[in-house]
Amino acid sequence: MGRVTVRRPVVRVGPDGRRSRPDALAAEEPLEIRVGGRALAVTMRTPGHDVELAHGFLLTEGVIGDRADIAVARYCDGVDDQGRNTYNVLDIALADGVPPPDVGVERNFYTTSSCGVCGKAALDAVRLKTRYSPAADPVRVSVDVLAGLPDVLREKQKVFGSTGGLHAAGLFTPDGRALVVREDVGRHNAVDKVLGWALQQGLVPLAGTVLLVSGRASFELVQKAAMAGVPVLAAVSAPSSLAVELADEQGMTLVGFLRGETMNLYTGDTRVE
Template sequence: MGRVTVRRPVISFSPRGERRKIDALAAEEPLELRVDGRALAVTMRTPGQDVELAHGFLLSEGVITDLEDISTARFCEGTGPDGENTYNVLDLALAPGVPPPDVGVERNFYTTSSCGVCGKAALDAVRLKTSFSPAGDPCRVGVDVLTTLPDVLRTQQKVFASTGGLHAAGLFTSSGEPLVVREDVGRHNAVDKVLGWALMNGRIPLRDHVLMVSGRASFELVQKAAMAGIPVLSAVSAPSSLAVELAEEQGMTLIGFLRGDSLNVYTGAERVEAP
């Protein structure tokens, strides 16, 4: 499989002077996702958990709703500069009876490591109907639990510790138990890997769970969480206005600026219990 980190020589300048050293960088490589042999998406990602990423992507885009909707997932030959297989092309076969994704000229599935919905022509095109709406989920989570999540997430970011260059997403129970943490150069990829893990382990819909992300809460992350039925999304940084709007529409609790012992609740405050 592809490398998670790449080592490169650098020249470091500091008050103590100049020195040469080897630095570890987070790997970023393209992954082409195919469905039944047809190219669907190309995303820039950190190699690793690619099958989870693909399952999570198809779930969050409304292509599948169950693990049984995928019959096989296999890597296709992709040749690198030295003739090795790069494992950068993944083909997923839909189960009989599952309709293929409806991809037209209005929808462009190319994604960068910073934006998961680039190329979608209109906001209506990404307000997907979810089979697992979080609205009405009776989940409750305490402020004292929420404030522990960033530190737990950070302690499980193994690649970030050596590179400083990755986003992370973590799935927690409402009592704060960590279930899975995934890292990637793309925040949306990290979330897709978490959702793919949940799908492949029979946990969809994710009732009574909290999704914690290391960066900001964007529209796309709220969308992905809603498609998996997640009632609470929390982020260490700010949400966007559209993220708040969509969270409110979907009946989701959205939390931002979760740092230290403080946080902001933007929607769904009824799920957050004061100490």
Template sequence: MGRVTVRRQVLRISDGREIRRPDALAAEEPLELRVDGRALTVTMRTPGHDVELAHGFLQTEGVINSVEDVRTARYCDGTDEDGKNTYNVLDLALAAHVPPIERGVERNFHTTSACGVCGKAALESVRVRSHHDLTRDDTKVGVGTLLSLPHKLREAQRVFDSTGGLHAAGLFTAAGQLLAAREDVGRHNAVDKVIGWALMSGRVPLRGCVLMVSGRASFELVQKAAMAGVPVLAAVSAPSSLAADLAAEQGMTLVGFLRETSMNVYSGQSRVDR
């Protein structure tokens, strides 16, 4: 399995002094996802929880709906110059009842660690494809509970402590209990890992849950949350305009700029118990 962190020698300059010392960097490696032996996408990610990442990605893209839709997930042969398996190619075999992915769809799945899924169609794509009606989810989350989530998520970021270079996503109950937290160089990968964990645990749709992310709330993250049936998405930074539009369309509560004492609620204000 690939390393989560990588050590590098750095020259640190501070107050006119120079010090050479080792520094920990967040590992970033490509992961090629294959479905039934055919390449689907390549994403840059932090190694670890790759099977969860793959399940979450396929679920939020509407390829699968349950863990039973995947027969097997295995690493393919892929070696480095020393002949060691890089564990950077993962092949998932779909169950017989799952419709095959249409040829040519791969171009819609190109991802990087920074931008998420590119080339998405407009808001209609999620409204048509999502299997979960968030308007029927009557989850209530207290203001105090929401304000406590950034600290709880930060406490769960073990790799961030040593590198300072990873995003995080955490899945919480409406009472603020942490169910799962994952880190990655990409926000969307961290979310896919958490949703993949939930799917493999039989928890999707994620009724009564809050998805907390360490960065901003983009259109892609709102889309992924909607596809997994998440009623509340919270972020420590700002949402984009398209993310706010999509959250409102889906009946999702979207919270941004969530800090120790304040927050902005952009949609679904009725779920915030105050």
């Protein structure tokens, strides 16, 4: 498997002058996801939990809705200049009766900031694809529990502690218990890994859960949470305008600027006690 961190020399400059030392960097490598041998998407990710990433990606793109929809996930042959498998191409075989996706090599056809579709088109696309609406989820979570989640997430970010260069996503119960935490150079990949783990565990739709991300809440992340039936999405930074629109339309609770005892409740504030 690929390395999660890479050691590189660095010249550190400070009050005492310059000195050379090794530094740990978060690894970043391409992962090509194929379905039935056909290239579907290429994403830059931190190696590790690739099968979870692929499950989460296919779930949030509306290709699959259950772990039984995937028959086999296997790495394809791909070697570096030393003859070692790079583990950077993953082929997914869908179960019988599951239709293949009709898209090309393009990550998140509807959700990237540069895709060129208008807000209404993006919202309509998610509405049509969502299998698990969180709107009727009666879950409640306290302000105290929400306030403590970022600290729990940071404690479980092992690679971030050595590199300072990774995003994280964590799935929690309403009482603040961490179910799973994943790290990646891409926040969308971290979320895909979390949701892929949940799909493999048979937990989707994710009723009664809180998803926390260690950055801003973009439209893409709200879309992913909605596709998995997550009722509460919290972020330590700001949401985008379209993220708030989508969360409101899907009946989700969206929490932003979750820092210490303060937070902004953008949608679904009745779930927060």
